[in-house]
Amino acid sequence: MSPELFFQYLVAGITYGAVYAVVAIGFNIIYNSTGIINFAQGEFVMLGGMIAITFAQWLPLFWAISAAVAITMLIGALMELCCIRWLRNPGILQMLIITIGVSILLREAALHIWGEGIRSLPYFYGDAITAWTFGPVRLSPQVIWVLLACGCIVLALQAFFNRSALGREMRACAVNRTAASLCGIKTHNMVTLSFVLSAGMGAMAGCMISPITYTQYDSGASLALKGFTAAIIGGLGNSMAAVAAGLLLGILEAFSITVVPLAFQDAVAVTLLLLILFIKPHGLFGSSEAARLKAF
């Protein structure tokens, strides 16, 4: 493989990987607050892209994306308020199935609203063939946008969880819900907030990636699968490890094209997922001792 090609694959891998990382963090936030895997995570990504595309017809791009993120956050909040919050002692299986049901309904709603067509946001800068040359590598400006946005999301979240009072309350809930509520934290609101945050992040990622990969009503499922794989590789619940895992997955997937046909690209992630579950179920960066202490 020529060095040019190598770098090109690498850049493609990092771009996708950054999106997987954001989706994986979305999984982790909800997992930490409720103990479930939110199957509708991929649909948040799809909705973000779709809503932004619709608004982009009338609004400048920036406002279209902001509106899409805000609306998706609202949908995330509604999902929690309508389907999770009022349940009494919901079982994990029950909540899991509920998120599956919500994901189907969101997808079907998207199908009936936007149809089966493939859509995409315009490129944020230039168009599909604009490229900046850095030595041996040619980069689409969109790649820079994706990386910048994902980087900002990760840093902002890090700051939020470590610095702000609200973020610390959420972390307290993740560690021990009963203890947190005894300290006067409204744990229910923290769960809602976790859905809002995940939905917003998913929508943001959906907007960023839309010009490159396009958006379709059913494009959420495969992103969710990869985001989940990244979350598992990093160790469920560990957001910063998910970033490294997401990038790793993206790069592996990009290079896998040289070995397996494109049609089986999804299989790479799944194989990796099963392998990790087999060899090191608590993730490459997680410790099995910590996992044993978790309730779920």
Place this chain on the structure above:
Amino acid sequence: MLGQIRTRLGAVVASVVLLQLLTTFTGTEYYLTQLTMSAYYGLLVIGLCALMGYAGQISIGHAGFFAIGGYLSALLTTYNLTPHAENSAIALLNQAGLLFTWENLYGESLLTFTPWAAALAALVCAALVALLVGIPVLKLRGHYLAMATLGFGTIIYRMALALPILGEADGIADVPGFILIPASLFGGEALMISGEGDFRIFNYYVAWAVVLAGLVLLMNLMTRSRSGRALRALHSSEEAAEACGVNTSRAKLQVFVLSAVYAALAGVLLTHFKGGIGPEEATVMKSVRYVALVAVGGMTSLWGTLFMGVGLSFLSLRGVFGSYDDAVFGLILLAVMLFAPGGLSQLNSHIPWRRLLPYRRA
């Protein structure tokens, strides 16, 4: 318990016969075709019910196992081996009686595996794949199986769509009938599982016989066998079961493999009945639909699941839900889990409107 099972079994058999007589007398025998197909879906769904209700695990990949069964038996019974007939391995298979020669719609003579051999291969293959997916995943706590099976289902769907040998988007057609009773046995015509009009009533009863046999086997396993008791213990409390010496991950693995075999068997028989299979049978949405059917049937109730599975599959096959087919199943899944997680027979008592109903002592 046993008496109750007998009564219910009798009731089901009676209603199956009654339905057939009803359609025959009203001249609506075409309903039997969809009822037969629904019965096969019912077989899959009761297998999944054992997994969800008793082992407390959820699989979103059962359409994948269905497709393994269907595609493998379709491939083995349509792939023409005549050009390789001289090959010693093929000749050996032929001598062992695993191959047969038949004529397809276009009068071509094909040398393929017999449906029996193909079905066996398909079931074994599904069981092995289930082991492969299940061993790593079921050792873990939590619901990793959901995502792992989702991934597995996606792979199977992609393979069905991408592999030329599986017919890509068209799937495999012209699958021969599955001869159950050869002509030589009683004289007269051979009886087979196929979609031809002459065999409609026969197929209807075959499907129900298979489903009920599957149901009885499952009930026996769940209530009488050692591993069934282990499973039920596991369902009430995993920790308690483990403390009693139940190997919980092995018990879960066993029921996962069993349910995969049920799904594959449904796939095999339905493919022979329909005379083909396409990639739409392998979609993730199909898997989710099966989960919805189990949920609405009440998770731990094999009877409820069978009833709901057959009923809703029938309505869906008749096209009652139109373009909202998938949405209806999503809505059912959500509504049942929100308001009646124990199935329709046990509506949540804390729902306000429940208090408007006549008072009943608990």
